[in-house]
Amino acid sequence: MKTIDEMLNLALLTPEQHQHISAWIANADTPEDILKMPALLWQAVERASAVMGIDNDLLRPPALDAGDAVTG
Template sequence: MKTIDEMLHLALLTSDQHHQISAWIAHADSPEDILNMPPLLWQALERASAVMGIDKDLLRPPTFEAGDGAA
């Protein structure tokens, strides 16, 4: 939900979209239920995600830096 809140803060979602999406997620019993979100809400999430670069972050390989505990 933190990401949805950030989308609202950045004015990428309207307060009504934020409320509807949050309510949908809160009442979903499974990931499949979330996937049944109405298309207009999905489109709003997709647009906001694109602006925030969320897909790029998810597709970026992890970085392994010195001192990260890996040997």
């Protein structure tokens, strides 16, 4: 949900899209249920993800020196 909120804050999703996507995710019981989201909502998420470079982040190999990193 944090990513969806960030997409809204960056104006990559409209408030209406954010509301519908958030509701869909909240009502989904499984990841498979999320994948059944209507095509127009998926397209909005995909466009926003592309602008944010999320796919690039997921495809980047992990840093080998991150073992001692402190997060959070």
